[in-house]
Amino acid sequence: MLNAVYRLVAPGMIEVACTEPDIKNNVLMRPVYLSVCKADQRYYLGNRSREALKAKLPMALIHECVAQVVFDPTGHFKKGEYVIPVPNMPTEDDDIIAENYRRSSRFCSSGYDGFLRDYIDMPYDRLVRVPEGLNLKIASFAELISISVHAATRFERFSHKRKNAIGIWGDGNVGYITALILKALYPETKLYVFGTVQEKLSYFSFADAAYDVNNIPEDLMIDHAFECVGGEASRFAIAQIIDHINPEGSIALLGVSESFIGINTRMVLEKGLNLFGSSRSGVADFQKTVDILAANPEIPEYLENIIGSVVEVKTIADIHDAFAQDISRHFGKTVMKWDK
Amino acid sequence: MKFMVFAAVFAGGIGSRMGNSDTPKQYLELGTKPIIIHTIEKFFVNEMIDEILVLCPKAWVAHTRDLVAKHLPEGKKVTVIQGGSSRNGTLENAIAYIEENSVTDEETIIVTHDAVRPFLTHRIIRENVEAAKEYGACDTVIPATDTIVASEDGKMISSIPDRSKMYQGQTPQSFRLKELKRVLESLTEDEKAILTDACKIFSIKNKDVYMVNGEVFNIKITYPYDLKVAQTLLKGKDTDA
Numbered sequence: 166m167l168n169a170v171y172r173l174v175a176p177g178m179i180e181v182a183c184t185e186p187d188i189k190n191n192v193l194m195r196p197v198y199l200s201v202c203k204a205d206q207r208y209y210l211g212n213r214s215r216e217a218l219k220a221k222l223p224m225a226l227i228h229e230c231v232a233q234v235v236f237d238p239t240g241h242f243k244k245g246e247y248v249i250p251v252p253n254m255p256t257e258d259d260d261i262i263a264e265n266y267r268r269s270s271r272f273c274s275s276g277y278d279g280f281l282r283d284y285i286d287m288p289y290d291r292l293v294r295v296p297e298g299l300n301l302k303i304a305s306f307a308e309l310i311s312i313s314v315h316a317a318t319r320f321e322r323f324s325h326k327r328k329n330a331i332g333i334w335g336d337g338n339v340g341y342i343t344a345l346i347l348k349a350l351y352p353e354t355k356l357y358v359f360g361t362v363q364e365k366l367s368y369f370s371f372a373d374a375a376y377d378v379n380n381i382p383e384d385l386m387i388d389h390a391f392e393c394v395g396g397e398a399s400r401f402a403i404a405q406i407i408d409h410i411n412p413e414g415s416i417a418l419l420g421v422s423e424s425f426i427g428i429n430t431r432m433v434l435e436k437g438l439n440l441f442g443s444s445r446s447g448v449a450d451f452q453k454t455v456d457i458l459a460a461n462p463e464i465p466e467y468l469e470n471i472i473g474s475v476v477e478v479k480t481i482a483d484i485h486d487a488f489a490q491d492i493s494r495h496f497g498k499t500v501m502k503w504d505k
Numbered sequence: 506m507k508f509m510v511f512a513a514v515f516a517g518g519i520g521s522r523m524g525n526s527d528t529p530k531q532y533l534e535l536g537t538k539p540i541i542i543h544t545i546e547k548f549f550v551n552e553m554i555d556e557i558l559v560l561c562p563k564a565w566v567a568h569t570r571d572l573v574a575k576h577l578p579e580g581k582k583v584t585v586i587q588g589g590s591s592r593n594g595t596l597e598n599a600i601a602y603i604e605e606n607s608v609t610d611e612e613t614i615i616v617t618h619d620a621v622r623p624f625l626t627h628r629i630i631r632e633n634v635e636a637a638k639e640y641g642a643c644d645t646v647i648p649a650t651d652t653i654v655a656s657e658d659g660k661m662i663s664s665i666p667d668r669s670k671m672y673q674g675q676t677p678q679s680f681r682l683k684e685l686k687r688v689l690e691s692l693t694e695d696e697k698a699i700l701t702d703a704c705k706i707f708s709i710k711n712k713d714v715y716m717v718n719g720e721v722f723n724i725k726i727t728y729p730y731d732l733k734v735a736q737t738l739l740k741g742k743d744t745d746a
Contacts, residue, residue, distance in 0.1 A: 166546035167536070167623050167739065169722065181722050183624065183738040185536045185543075189578055193550055195627055235627075236550040238578045244552055283626050284550070479628075479718075504628060 171281040171481060171505070172223040176211030179481050182223070184278070186286035192242055194232035194250065194285045194292075196503040198305035198475075201491040202229055203338075203395075204421070205274060209488050214423070225278040227501075228252035231295060231304040232285055239289045247295035249307045249455070250280065250287050251448045265315070265445040272445065281484065283505065293451040296459040302475060302500050303468045307454055308446070309498075310468075313343040314457060315450040316391065316417050316443035317350055323441050324389050324415035328354045332409065334378070334402040335393030336360025336369070338498060339419055341471060343391050344372055349461045357387060359405070365496050371467065378405060388414050395420025400427055407432045415439040473497030479504050508612035509555050510634055511682070512548035513599040516541050516561035516569065516620035517588040529565065530726055531620035532572075536739050540726060541569065542576045543623035549581050551627060553634045554616065557581065558602060560588035560595045561620075592701045593689065600686050613682040614638060617703065621726040622676055624738070625719075629677065632717045637679035640715040644704040646672035647719045675719040678704050688712065 167183045174180050186193060205226040207213050213221075231249055234242040242248065252273035255264040264270055273279045295304045331354050333344050340358065348356055348371055358375040360366045366375040376385075378401070388411050394402040399420040406416055407429050416438060433440065446454075458465055473494045476487040478501045491499035516531045531541040541559070548554045561569050569585045577583060586602055588595035596617065603609060614637045616630065629645055636643035649671035657663045685703065688710055692700065700706045704714045726732055 166550065167543045169624065169626055169720075181720075181738070182740075183722075185538070185739070188546065188550060235552055236580065238580075283628075505626070 169283040170225050170278055171484065172225045173208055174223040176209060179484055186284055188236060188286065189238055191286035192234060192239065192289050192292060193236040194234050194248060196230050196280050196285060197233050197247065198231050198302050199227045199280055199501045199503055200229035200306040201487060201499040202309065206488065206491060221276045224274065224276065225281040226274050227279040227281050228274040229306045229308040230280040231301050237289065241289040247301060247304065248292040249295060249304060249451055250285055251291045251293065251451050252308060253445055253447055254291065264447040291448060293448065293455055296455050299458055300465055300469065302472055303465050305500050306498050307451060309338065310342050311446040311450040311454040313339065313346045314454045315446035316343065316419055317346050318450065319441060319443050320389065320415060320417050323439055325413060327388050330355040330357060330387045332357045332359060332387035332390040332406065333393060334359045334390065334406060335420065336362055336365040337393065337496060338471060340393035341368060343393055344369060345464050345467055346457065349457060349464060368470065381409065385409055386411050390414065391417045391419060393419045396422050397424065403428055407438065410436065410438065412436040415441065418442050471497045473499055475500045475502055477502045477504060508614060508638065509607060509609065510553055510614045510616065511603050512554045512557045513615055513617045514545055514557065514559045514620050515588065515595055515617060516559060517592065517595050533732065535623065535735055538576055539572055540623050541620040542572055544618065544620050545573065545577065545583060547625055547630065549577055551630050553631060557583045558599055559583065559585045560599055561585065563587045593697045596703060597689060600682060603682060609682055611681065611683050614679060615682045615685060616677045616679040618677040619725055622723055624723050625677065629717060629719060629723065633677045633679040636715040636717050637681060640713050641684050642680045642704065642707045642712060643715040643717050644678050645675040645717045645719040647675065647721055649673050672716065675723050
């Protein structure tokens with residue numbers, strides 16, 4: 166079968182190409198809703214290094230998606246079932262290193278085709294069922310939620326058990342979702358959010374407090390922190406975290422930056438801090454994500470608020486429109502309803 | 506009960522226009538499979554299609570059956586039969602076979618498609634089925650990009666129609682099966698010889714034919730040039746999972 170794949174060939178340019186999906190071994194799906202990620206937007210706008218663009222394009226963007234099974238030769242899924250495809254594709258087993266950190270793993274929409282395709286084909290063990298009743302528009306960005314879940318899982322592994330107060334730096338989507346997940350996992354913990362835009366901070370109604378980064382009480386201390394800022398600003402966020410964190414605290418770094426970020430290592434040493442990176446997620450994190458969403462119905466209710474717009478996609482021009490809407494949005498997710 | 510939808514893949518051409526190759530063009534390899542298999546697979550995986558009928562020249566029936574058995578997994582009925590000597594004849598064979606072997610009624614739909622258009626999409630098939638159900642007949646078209654020039658004698662321009670009203674016909678063409686049969690039966694033998702496009706027949710008989718948006722890349726592989734274009738579409742890194 167010849168599958169139409171909509172590839173970014175240069176910043177702002179999408180063209181159709183064709184691939185031959187494996188319909189004898191893989192599950193074949195139709196995208197239903199797809200969600201635009203900031204990483205896609207960086208490729209779309211050309212905000213990556215010339216070397217990265219040269220190495221990775223052309224490729225189909227989008228790695229956040231919910232799809233409907235149309236054909237499964239393996240018999241694991243029924244026609245019509247909704248699934249979330251896991252964009253991380255391990256190529257080897259490893260007992261120690263998680264699939265999303267193996268250098269050999271591939272990732273859809275980072276060097277390999279993402280989900281802007283007529284059909285998606287994937288091995289059955291890279292798909293996670295959507296729980297009954299979950300809003301499909303929210304399921305479309307389960308991948309983003311799974312990144313927070315993955316970070317929370319690593320946090321539990323690396324951090325000491327005193328968790329009286331956790332601080333989250335970043336008032337964007339990742340900060341919002343991470344805060345929601347942490348609130349569900351640690352209901353007794355005080356959750357403080359730190360950001361720069363009052364309007365965005367007001368969305369964190371479920372947190373114990375939300376602070377402007379320019380107006381943090383000097384005596385406010387936290388046991389652990391999550392940096393969800395990214396970019397150049399992550400330098401200031403990490404510096405503030407180090408100032409406000411108690412000794413032996415753990416700092417999860419989730420924000421992506423294109424440049425090197427300076428860190429106050431003197432205080433990291435003096436306080437005996439534990440900084441750990443967290444990036445992407447694996448199939449186990451996706452499964453845990455849908456389990457958390459099913460068990461905590463208030464989380465999808467909060468997440469409905471961050472769906473900024475839903476763009477119906479029938480043409481390549483509609484894809485451009487979705488990216489244009491997304492770039493003009495300071496908060497929230499742009500979701501594409503796939504009818505291409 | 507859900508209305509039945511049959512896909513009829515027309516592989517009747519003998520491919521005399523395809524350069525040096527004597528093989529009918531639908532049997533040429535594109536990527537790892539013959540073009541006709543790529544086309545059949547699009548209907549095979551589409552949940553709206555209940556059964557697939559493939560109509561090909563008599564000499565190619567056995568070969569086509571072998572290809573279907575080799576390439577397609579289990580899961581949907583695919584039948585290969587002989588086509589007619591003309592497009593209308595092939596259409597009549599398809600209708601006759603479906604009526605003989607299945608329970609049909611006024612709701613039954615037939616989606617007819619050229620075997621040499623392997624790039625059709627899920628949406629095009631779905632919109633064909635929906636349009637045939639609602640309007641009785643539909644054609645798949647894209648807006649004309651070239652100016653269309655009409656000539657009565659092949660020498661002088663007789664008219665140049667307004668391009669904004671011109672479309673290029675692709676396939677699928679889809680119909681309510683019973684209505685298609687009645688329309689075909691209403692033609693004289695002379696009309697049948699001239700009117701080779703089923704949508705044109707509907708149109709001449711003053712019946713509505715809805716236009717489904719096609720895709721520019723839903724090309725018909727007729728000339729060696731088309732095969733090169735098709736191969737180019739397939740080129741580039743294979744980045745499927």
